[in-house]
């Protein structure tokens with residue numbers, strides 16, 4: 001039994017041990033699973049923590065990035081806005097009070113915005129807080145009284161200070177303080193309306209609006225139309241009406257007055273009437289800008305929820321100083337128009353078919369005064385003593401014409417006989433390549449070269465003939481008809497301006513005679529052919545020269561007299577004696593009193609202003625628009641390269657023309673052509689250059705020789721008998737393709753004939769001496785028929801005569817001559833008419849006579865052949 005029990009115990013023990021063992025194993029497994037789970041949980045927790053911190057860092061950096069971008073964009077946007085704001089509120093409209101001063105608006109510009117304070121947005125620099133007013137809105141301001149009145153004061157000062165004196169008329173209704181609220185503006189003489197005056201004020205305004213509206217064509221334009229189309233110049237001043245209503249006003253206002261106020265709100269802005277109101281309700285309208293003031297800040301319709309920190313009010317002494325000086329300027333009247341005021345809205349938009357109409361200045365009421373040229377009046381006479389502003393007037397007139405009429409409509413010929421270069425600005429120069437596209441010809445420094453004036457008149461005479469023929473062909477009576485019949489033709493109106501024209505008519509010589517004849521013809525027939533003369537003179541004698549020719553003066557029905565001008569207007573018309581400086585009398589009825597218009601002339605002299613305008617016109621010139629011909633009497637023309645031998649020298653076999661032309665200088669004509677001497681195989685085809693000016697004599701001979709060498713095969717003999725000329729002669733010798741040299745050591749005149757022309761260039765031939773005279777005479781007599789031509793320089797006419805045989809010698813062998821410093825009387829033996837030519841020698845001018853082509857000698861300008869004068 002015991003053993004059985006023992007066995008049982010053992011079994012139980014065994015089982016218990018096993019159970020304990022498995023329980024332990026289970027526990028161990030559970031323990032390890034728990035450990036594992038715990039470590040996993042730790043890992044997850046760590047990962048979560050890492051993740052969280054990474055996310056936080058990423059969020060931080062993203063936020064920083066966004067903030068940085070936001071700040072950058074806000075700053076650049078604010079910069080743009082500031083730029084925009086600055087350009088919308090320039091000068092007095094936007095400057096801070098400590099820097100404030102009144103500013104002139106740009107001509108033709110529209111009123112901009114007005115600053116009332118600053119907008120601080122985030123941490124960007126403050127932006128100006130701007131509100132519209134003139135040509136845009138009425139202002140309705142609400143808030144505590146002193147702050148509102150300060151704001152209104154500032155707005156008024158900015159509006160007045162950024163417009164021209166007189167452009168804004170101020171009306172103040174201030175029943176409570178009897179105008180005292182805006183007392184600093186008193187010097188401007190605003191209309192103060194007292195208590196009880198509101199009704200009639202509103203009625204007046206409505207009436208004014210109706211009147212302006214009628215003058216605008218009866219259509220109240222929309223704000224957009226107004227903004228797009230309002231021209232820069234105002235027919236009427238703006239009316240700025242400040243209504244500072246008190247409680248009584250609101251209570252006492254009648255229904256009729258409210259209706260009138262509503263009308264003004266709806267239609268006032270379009271007609272330049274603006275209300276600035278506090279203390280009264282205004283009807284809702286797109287033209288009402290409401291400003292809500294709270295202490296030192298404000299919000300307004302146009303800026304939405306943006307808060308404006310208001311500027312302090314302007315210092316009262318600044319308002320007073322501004323108002324005093326403005327009142328002063330108003331008393332003095334508006335300043336004269338500027339050159340830019342004469343410009344049209346659009347360049348080159350006018351047709352000259354019926355005439356040319358252009359303003360030259362304004363009258364004292366500010367309206368522009370237009371000057372006509374056409375069938376009537378056809379020509380103008382301008383007069384005034386020296387310094388009275390003739391040149392300035394011509395500048396203004398030409399500027400006004402040139403901006404209206406393009407080169408197809410207008411051609412200008414300008415000649416100035418004064419010492420100076422007034423018309424040089426219209427031609428290209430070393431500093432400015434631009435030119436005025438309408439200018440065909442400009443003559444400057446021509447006071448010594450009346451011949452050039454004559455050349456221009458001859459050219460215009462030709463043009464007159466061409467036009468008359470064309471008119472005949474088309475059966476047209478006047479330019480307008482010709483242009484209608486021949487629409488593809490080029491028939492611009494021509495305006496020829498001659499400043500100090502009396503120089504051309506002075507003297508009783510052939511130039512004056514022909515000039516008068518041409519002027520008479522142009523004046524008489526130019527009217528119908530669209531050729532208009534504008535003659536200006538300071539000299540009473542000059543004008544008298546015209547008075548002596550009633551047929552001529554009668555054509556000049558447009559008279560412009562500058563202060564103190566005499567004999568420009570009719571004798572009983574004394575207007576020119578009384579007008580102030582920089583004014584002119586314009587009279588289109590030959591100066592009769594009763595037809596005067598007084599004009600204030602702008603200052604048109606500033607070169608830079610003109611250059612800017614001219615460049616603009618020049619850049620828009622049509623293709624093929626030619627450069628004007630500039631004749632400068634002080635400039636010496638150079639021998640053109642085309643008249644010098646260059647490249648391949650013509651061979652002996654090249655054809656020689658029957659009469660090659662020796663070029664002696666530049667002709668004083670419109671086309672600047674070279675003066676040529678034909679050297680044919682005929683007796684007398686020799687040239688004598690006469691006078692003592694070595695340099696010019698050498699230049700004439702060099703130009704002749706080089707131009708002959710450029711034309712065909714030729715041989716030259718250079719004979720130099722004056723040491724003063726030897727350098728120039730040697731230089732020429734070196735440049736000639738085929739030449740022999742002779743000087744005092746081996747001078748000879750028995751020179752051989754050749755197959756090609758042989759030109760003998762003699763420097764100071766009179767120095768050869770008596771021993772050589774027979775040979776020289778034979779050469780002169782017999783040479784030309786063998787194609788040996790003498791181009792010789794003699795230092796005086798008597799010396800030439802000695803070489804030709806002394807007293808009683810005949811000059812037949814000298815078929816052509818060029819006289820330098822030789823007086824007219826000394827040229828008698830060489831001149832076809834008795835008494836010699838009228839010739840007063842002047843530097844770089846020569847008198848050229850060729851027996852075979854000239855009736856009278858012609859003035860030429862010897863070319864400069866070598867620029868270093870060697």
Ligand SMILES: Nc1ncnc2c1ncn2[C@@H]1O[C@H](COP(=O)(O)OP(=O)(O)OP(=O)(O)O)[C@@H](O)[C@H]1O
Nearest residue numbers: 385386387388389390391392538582601602603605
């Ligand atoms: N409207 C004007 N406004 C301002 N300055 C002017 C005006 N007109 C002329 N001037 C100035 O007066 C001076 C003389 O003018 P301008 O040269 O036109 O006179 P002028 O009659 O042509 O004289 P002159 O015959 O002696 O040449 C110049 O300095 C010019 O700038």
